Amino acid sequence: MTRVIILVLITATALGSCKVNKPYQQPEVATPQQFRGATADTLSIADKQWKELYSDTKLSALIDSGIKNNYDLLIAVNRLDISRKRMRQAKLLQLPELNFSVAGQYSRPSDNSLNGISIKNFLKSNHVENYQALASLTWEADIWGKIRNQKEAALAEYMQSYEAVKAVQTQIVADIAHGYFNLLMLDKQLEISRNNLSLSDSFLLATQKLKDAGLVNLLAVQQAESQKQATSILIPQLQENIGIQENALKILTGALPDSVERIGVLKQMLRIDNISAGVPAALLSRRPDVRSAELSIVAANARLGVAKASMYPALNITAGGGLESFKASNWFNIPGSLFGLAAGTIAQPIFKRNQLKTNYEVAKLEREQAVLVFRQQVLLAVGEVSDALVQLEKLREQEVIAQAQVDTLKQAVSNSRKLFSSDLANYLEVLTAQGNALQAELSLASIQKGQLDAMIELYRALGGGWK
Template identity: 55%
Template structure:
């Protein structure tokens, strides 16, 4: 993202330099006042400051990445640009809830339940709701609601009964009842873990869906302000627009392009967060 932002800022700085030179020529010809020159210089210095700040941020990020990879601070070779990175379209259709079993926390909770089942002689059943997680929460809300309210006994099938000698039966039965209580507790923990996982996946799907819409709006805004900037420069060159209109158009163009880069970066971050929320992927 920083590389894209600095490209935008440098392009804007070049525009500001060009505008400042034109205004200085107009000042020398007596067409504008010194105020116009000062305003243009202030805008140019602002643009230069943004470039310097972005250069600093890039160097800091490169240093951090170098340390992370076990090397001395150095320039990082780029293999692509922000706009070249896209999210796969298939994630917009949602993901099966069963994929949550890839998550380490869900897997641990599932194995704890399997262990609790083994202690009570209960066979493993289908422990995940049959639904697809989407940005709206799932295709079958009724099924999901039922899954989170069903009795713990439905998470497995009771096996054979206690067939121990008579003298040990009471002690074994007590141990069995305690194991059942522990097992019900494990079911609740498993259910809670899956519920949290579903919420996290749904959150990221919502972000991806809405950021896609935001990106379309931001992209359209960039086209509009770029057209406005072009017209402002043409009008300024022909004396039909003043310097304030040009400075405003340049400022709007800079901000709109930076905002577009921010939204694109947020899209990619949401994709990474979804990948993590699913425990490592969606394919």
């Protein structure tokens, strides 16, 4: 028997060198030399930690709280812990299975049965006892790499969970920054509206005095009052949006809805010069969702190996030994009660062949699908970066024009009021100038916030935010 086991082990070792599955190789993906609208540069803002990019202390505190307490991130971390335990379990697959059992048996056959007569003649007893203590070891030889591929798939799935945590964090960092900058924009628009309301109020008083003097009619007063009311209604609308945005930010940080402290001013946040996007190929290693898509191929490739290995013969080796006796008094009589066994089996599936082949073909298609998803993810990532770069460039141009428009309209408001007081312009010209100036200032604040949004999206699209 020993020779048989040795022969089986030698056979297993020889067959173990056979590989039924190709090792993973990264698929070819088409990436440009540089992003559209950017110059090639090895440096990237995504290499910065989020604390370096978002220097506002109140914003940093919000992001830090979100990373610690956001429920989406906590759920992702919990999934990572589950995946880690599964990976550790998979590592044990290649170890032998060890079992220990203790058994006792008592049998009292009929005196007139063949067993009863035999026992009485040979053992001089009317019953049989048997006591056994057994330790057994079972091991499946990983000839075709099935267990190795199972471990590789488990590791890839664990790493996917890890990348998922990073992806959730990058999104949370971006969402909190978006929300905070939106608050700053709303604050600015509220300030603009209040200033414009003050102007509308003073113009209404001036128009009322002119009416009392008989210089303008009631319609002029009503038009001035209507513009004041139109400006007034903006204030509670903006305050409503501020309250909703504050609540959303607090929920993102895992806290109950409440007010949000802020110290920054929208204009001061526009420090986004000399932004470098790096090279597109770096997205493959930096962006968590792209890394996760690639790890999905690794896992699919390993599962393909498992499916193919399942179609080949499996070698199982069993060994055991212990103590056995017909009498309890002799149970631990060593070496008389010692026994041992060893066996090796090679099993080849026959009737499940079609099912196993189908599983293999499905696994091949799943790997092909994973490759397509990976390539699509890379393409989308490059597109997101390119979009953010275009937005940054064009929003800068828009800001220059919008700022010039604001300056022009502010001067127009001042001139129209002077002309109106000198009876060289009518009230409609003043109202038009004030209304246009209000809309231009609100639009400028929106454009400035849009630049910050584009910068946030560029940072996220490049894979920044998880460091």
